[in-house]
Amino acid sequence: MKPSFFLIPSGLILLTSVLVIQPFTNSGGVVKWSDQHLAILKTLWIRENQSEKDSSNAVVDNPVAISLGHKIFFDTRFSASGKISCASCHQPEHFFSDGLDTGEGLKKGRRNTPSIVGASHNTWFFHDGRNDSLWSQALGPLENPLEHGGNRNQFAHIIFADQILRKQYELLFGPLPDISNKKRFPKQAAPVKNKDVNKAWKAMAKDDQKLITDIFVNIGKVIAAYETQLQPAPSRFDNYVKALLENNINDIKNNLSDSEIKGLQIFIGKGKCTTCHSGAMFTDKGFHNISVQPRIPEKYDWGRYTGAQQVIKSPFNCRGEYNDTPAVNGVNQCDELKYIVMGRHETFGSMKTPSLRNVSRTAPYMHAGQYKTLREVLKHYNDPPHLTNRQSELFLDIDLNENELNQLEEFLRALNSPIAADPTLLIKPNSDPIK
Amino acid sequence: MKDNNNKISTTLLLAILINFPAIAIESREQQLENKSTTLTFEAFTAENILVKGNFSESYATTALSADKKYRVSLHSNNFPIPTQKIHTWTARIEHANGKPLENAKIYIHGGMPEHRHGFPVTPRVRKYLGDGKYLIEGVKFSMIGDWEIRLNIKEKNVRDRAIFKIKIAP
Numbered sequence: 001m002k003p004s005f006f007l008i009p010s011g012l013i014l015l016t017s018v019l020v021i022q023p024f025t026n027s028g029g030v031v032k033w034s035d036q037h038l039a040i041l042k043t044l045w046i047r048e049n050q051s052e053k054d055s056s057n058a059v060v061d062n063p064v065a066i067s068l069g070h071k072i073f074f075d076t077r078f079s080a081s082g083k084i085s086c087a088s089c090h091q092p093e094h095f096f097s098d099g100l101d102t103g104e105g106l107k108k109g110r111r112n113t114p115s116i117v118g119a120s121h122n123t124w125f126f127h128d129g130r131n132d133s134l135w136s137q138a139l140g141p142l143e144n145p146l147e148h149g150g151n152r153n154q155f156a157h158i159i160f161a162d163q164i165l166r167k168q169y170e171l172l173f174g175p176l177p178d179i180s181n182k183k184r185f186p187k188q189a190a191p192v193k194n195k196d197v198n199k200a201w202k203a204m205a206k207d208d209q210k211l212i213t214d215i216f217v218n219i220g221k222v223i224a225a226y227e228t229q230l231q232p233a234p235s236r237f238d239n240y241v242k243a244l245l246e247n248n249i250n251d252i253k254n255n256l257s258d259s260e261i262k263g264l265q266i267f268i269g270k271g272k273c274t275t276c277h278s279g280a281m282f283t284d285k286g287f288h289n290i291s292v293q294p295r296i297p298e299k300y301d302w303g304r305y306t307g308a309q310q311v312i313k314s315p316f317n318c319r320g321e322y323n324d325t326p327a328v329n330g331v332n333q334c335d336e337l338k339y340i341v342m343g344r345h346e347t348f349g350s351m352k353t354p355s356l357r358n359v360s361r362t363a364p365y366m367h368a369g370q371y372k373t374l375r376e377v378l379k380h381y382n383d384p385p386h387l388t389n390r391q392s393e394l395f396l397d398i399d400l401n402e403n404e405l406n407q408l409e410e411f412l413r414a415l416n417s418p419i420a421a422d423p424t425l426l427i428k429p430n431s432d433p434i435k
Numbered sequence: 436m437k438d439n440n441n442k443i444s445t446t447l448l449l450a451i452l453i454n455f456p457a458i459a460i461e462s463r464e465q466q467l468e469n470k471s472t473t474l475t476f477e478a479f480t481a482e483n484i485l486v487k488g489n490f491s492e493s494y495a496t497t498a499l500s501a502d503k504k505y506r507v508s509l510h511s512n513n514f515p516i517p518t519q520k521i522h523t524w525t526a527r528i529e530h531a532n533g534k535p536l537e538n539a540k541i542y543i544h545g546g547m548p549e550h551r552h553g554f555p556v557t558p559r560v561r562k563y564l565g566d567g568k569y570l571i572e573g574v575k576f577s578m579i580g581d582w583e584i585r586l587n588i589k590e591k592n593v594r595d596r597a598i599f600k601i602k603i604a605p
Contacts, residue, residue, distance in 0.1 A: 043579070276578065284519070284555075285577065288552065335573065339558065339573030339575070340556070340557065341554070344553060346552045393552050
């Protein structure tokens with residue numbers, strides 16, 4: 001009995017090893033993939049129109065909403081200083097990130113600015129997932145004192161007074177309420193930390209607060225409609241997989257170099273990268289603690305642990321009144337919130353898995369820009385630091401040599417692609433195209 | 436007499452020395468015996484590997500609980516088993532005598548042991564469907580790979596558990 005217990009797993013390990021090592025064979029200069037690995041490649045392949053429509057946002061694919069969202073995204077009036085817009089941090093020239101370790105709006109933030117290209121595919125938003133829709137995410141920075149630092153009454157008044165914005169808004173959501181009475185609708189009011197702005201908000205009638213919050217939410221929804229247009233186009237990797245599936249020898253040879261293919265083999269094999277970077281966006285959309293050292297050692301970032309608590313309380317979450325998804329039997333179907341992981345040890349310090357599409361263009365990396373280069377990131381996985389008394393999932397014995405790290409990095413660069421959107425959406429409205 | 440005593444002592448000493456390896460082996464066997472429940476169970480459940488694929492029909496698997504009090508059948512209600520989507524499973528639990536286990540409390544745990552994380556969701560059993568069947572809601576596999584679904588079964592003062600290993604393949 002005793003030996004058989006150990007022989008069974010040993011046999012499985014041997015079989016697994018054969019399966020892992022065997023599939024990459026080289027035939028006449030073309031790597032032949034096993035069916036199993038071809039199936040994995042297919043899961044990473046980006047196809048057209050595979051994005052699911054966000055049912056919580058009724059205007060997500062409305063052209064007027066996209067146009068209005070585009071305008072607001074670049075409009076610096078939507079801030080306390082009149083100098084910050086969404087595009088201040090999500091810069092088109094940086095693939096809609098900012099190239100900084102941590103974001104810098106009115107003040108320096110504590111987290112890295114992620115690219116928003118393909119962000120609509122996420123289930124949770126922000127590094128800690130404290131929002132559960134793209135539109136509710138867009139509301140956060142607008143009132144965050146470190147970012148735009150504005151307030152919802154201010155934003156409502158901008159739309160009310162601007163004939164172009166107002167016309168588009170009313171086409172989408174019907175006539176704006178008359179908010180011209182500054183006593184009922186102060187210029188600056190919102191449920192934010194700023195004492196004066198908060199006091200003005202509390203002095204407003206509940207019904208008036210609701211009118212303003214409706215406008216605020218609609219601003220989030222048009223911004224999300226615009227952002228949803230920003231999708232990654234197929235990369236050379238995607239063209240390679242397409243060629244493999246179609247058995248198009250020329251395209252198989254022309255899209256990835258030998259070195260990049262070796263990097264791809266490492267990516268789905270020895271490097272175990274698909275453990276978390278899975279699916280067409282190269283993310284499992286979940287949260288993991290991978291032993292990244294806090295940016296400021298004495299300020300541990302609890303990540304998902306606090307993010308989960310925040311999304312449950314958010315008035316803009318899936319269960320809230322602003323979700324446009326038709327309710328079933330009077331109940332919103334919010335399974336992600338219903339079965340959310342709260343407080344479990346693996347949420348401590350966990351951050352959302354980022355997409356790897358165009359990853360070489362969105363340095364620095366990790367939730368607080370701890371690493372400047374892709375190579376530093378790869379080295380982190382290859383030889384992870386060990387944190388004491390914190391939960392970390394990163395214990396995989398990867399052990400890649402320098403040559404393999406080079407190949408893996410080359411493959412990651414092959415995930416670069418243009419943004420599949422109307423070129424006019426990639427620049428400030430009514431400005432000259434980027435040359 | 437003294438010689439006799441010496442002979443007896445020597446014989447005893449020899450007997451102890453000769454038998455020492457046997458005692459040691461027995462002790463090792465005893466240790467293994469203590470672990471054998473787990474090992475046997477793991478060996479048993481290792482046969483119950485589900486592989487996500489293009490199944491056209493229902494796919495289910497059965498395992499004995501750790502203390503062999505129950506036979507548990509696990510059945511995915513979605514085919515193929517989805518990744519990145521919350522879905523349901525059904526567990527049917529019966530006693531060793533084949534009688535369905537009625538209205539027990541079932542707690543669901545699991546995740547990816549290799550990666551040291553649990554499910555990206557909190558699955559739970561809230562509905563007893565009758566005939567020993569329990570609806571497991573809120574299951575989500577965030578990625579391909581080796582997963583476990585663990586059912587902790589509580590019936591009055593009786594507790595037992597069943598583990599299913601599930602391989603989510605592309």
